[in-house]
Amino acid sequence: MEFIDFSIRDTDAILSPGLVIFRQALQHNLDEMIRQSGEIARLRPHCKTHKMAAVIKLQLDRGITRHKCATFAEAEMLASCGVIDIVLAYPLVGPNLRRAVEFKTAFPLVNLRVIADHEQPVADLASAMQKASMVVDVLLDLDSGQQRTGLPPGDRAVALYQQISNSPGLRAGGLHLYDGQNHQTHLDERTEAVLQCWALADAFRNQLEKKDLRVPRIIAGGTGTFPVYAAIDDSVLELSPGTNTFFDAGYGELYPDLDYVPALRILTRVISRPTHETLTLDLGYKACASDPALSKRLAFPSLTGPEVILQNEEHLVLQTPDAHRYQPGDTLLAIPGHVCPTSALHKEALVIDDGRIVDTWPVSARDRWLTV
Numbered sequence: 001m002e003f004i005d006f007s008i009r010d011t012d013a014i015l016s017p018g019l020v021i022f023r024q025a026l027q028h029n030l031d032e033m034i035r036q037s038g039e040i041a042r043l044r045p046h047c048k049t050h051k052m053a054a055v056i057k058l059q060l061d062r063g064i065t066r067h068k069c070a071t072f073a074e075a076e077m078l079a080s081c082g083v084i085d086i087v088l089a090y091p092l093v094g095p096n097l098r099r100a101v102e103f104k105t106a107f108p109l110v111n112l113r114v115i116a117d118h119e120q121p122v123a124d125l126a127s128a129m130q131k132a133s134m135v136v137d138v139l140l141d142l143d144s145g146q147q148r149t150g151l152p153p154g155d156r157a158v159a160l161y162q163q164i165s166n167s168p169g170l171r172a173g174g175l176h177l178y179d180g181q182n183h184q185t186h187l188d189e190r191t192e193a194v195l196q197c198w199a200l201a202d203a204f205r206n207q208l209e210k211k212d213l214r215v216p217r218i219i220a221g222g223t224g225t226f227p228v229y230a231a232i233d234d235s236v237l238e239l240s241p242g243t244n245t246f247f248d249a250g251y252g253e254l255y256p257d258l259d260y261v262p263a264l265r266i267l268t269r270v271i272s273r274p275t276h277e278t279l280t281l282d283l284g285y286k287a288c289a290s291d292p293a294l295s296k297r298l299a300f301p302s303l304t305g306p307e308v309i310l311q312n313e314e315h316l317v318l319q320t321p322d323a324h325r326y327q328p329g330d331t332l333l334a335i336p337g338h339v340c341p342t343s344a345l346h347k348e349a350l351v352i353d354d355g356r357i358v359d360t361w362p363v364s365a366r367d368r369w370l371t372v
């Protein structure tokens with residue numbers, strides 16, 4: 001993005017490998033998300049990408065009041081920032097059923113909503129809530145084809161929604177549909193796939209309503225798909241992108257139609273120059289997510305044709321015709337291929353504005369639990 005300056009005037013104070021967030025890029029991404037949503041009240045961004053209280057505060061300042069998370073630590077971070085409408089979009093089982101009660105006890109003003117796709121955890125959650133004289137909203141997790149969690153629309157899903165609705169301690173809170181399978185690069189193909197998912201959800205909602213079961217909300221979409229859902233005129237629809245807050249090299253390649261900018265980068269240093277064409281950086285897979293293939297794990301905008309040839313825990317070796325221009329100690333900025341698990345590997349990030357370090361933001365919810 002040409003209008004944003006990604007230089008840092010003085011890198012001496014920055015330990016590497018370290019996260020840096022370019023404030024203008026982050027602001028651009030938040031504004032673009034709001035623009036694409038068409039209506040800010042429909043947004044329910046997922047905080048798993050950043051896990052940072054400081055980012056939640058920026059979203060709250062812009063008027064984004066509904067939020068989504070995947071862990072109790074993230075829910076607690078959201079609650080501590082003053083968010084009162086939280087969807088924990090991860091099926092609760094085992095001790096997490098008890099944590100729902102503990103969370104509601106610790107944060108009585110928060111409207112915690114959870115998701116479910118199976119009869120037994122729903123029964124267990126109902127009895128935990130009843131015992132504590134509490135009520136929690138439960139959204140039915142609908143599988144639109146990803147086959148990760150959720151039930152496909154059908155009789156069993158109707159019966160589960162009915163069970164939620166009939167259970168003291170639970171309130172039927174609508175439908176949750178994350179279409180993580182829709183990664184089509186071509187916008188027309190993605191749009192068609194999303195509209196098929198929506199048709200499933202819409203027909204299923206009609207089936208529920210015919211049985212007098214209310215569907216107060218349908219939460220759908222991620223970074224690549226929420227703009228398509230945003231064009232659908234339906235008052236219960238909420239949009240839940242996550243990655244677009246920081247964006248990354250992976251989504252940049254996958255979704256050329258989107259106007260987001262990689263706002264979080266990793267500052268790394270050359271630690272060795274083993275050959276004339278190779279550089280070794282202090283950027284091992286303990287500092288960046290290693291789920292993308294080696295060739296897509298990191299992007300280096302300032303290098304010509306970089307090819308990562310080896311990554312160990314603390315080392316990264318890459319080949320580039322520019323190698324001879326670098327000396328040990330020189331810095332580079334890398335864009336993560338997958339930003340969400342990358343931010344969780346770091347304790348904090350430095351915020352850069354106008355080339356200067358202006359703040360330090362803790363990665364508040366990187367742990368699995370905080371107090372609850």
Ligand SMILES: Cc1ncc(COP(=O)(O)O)c(C=O)c1O
Nearest residue numbers: 046089178222223240241242243
């Ligand atoms: C349940 C759920 N909702 C929303 C999102 C956000 O999607 P994206 O990262 O594509 O923005 C994710 C991402 O993994 C997710 O798992």
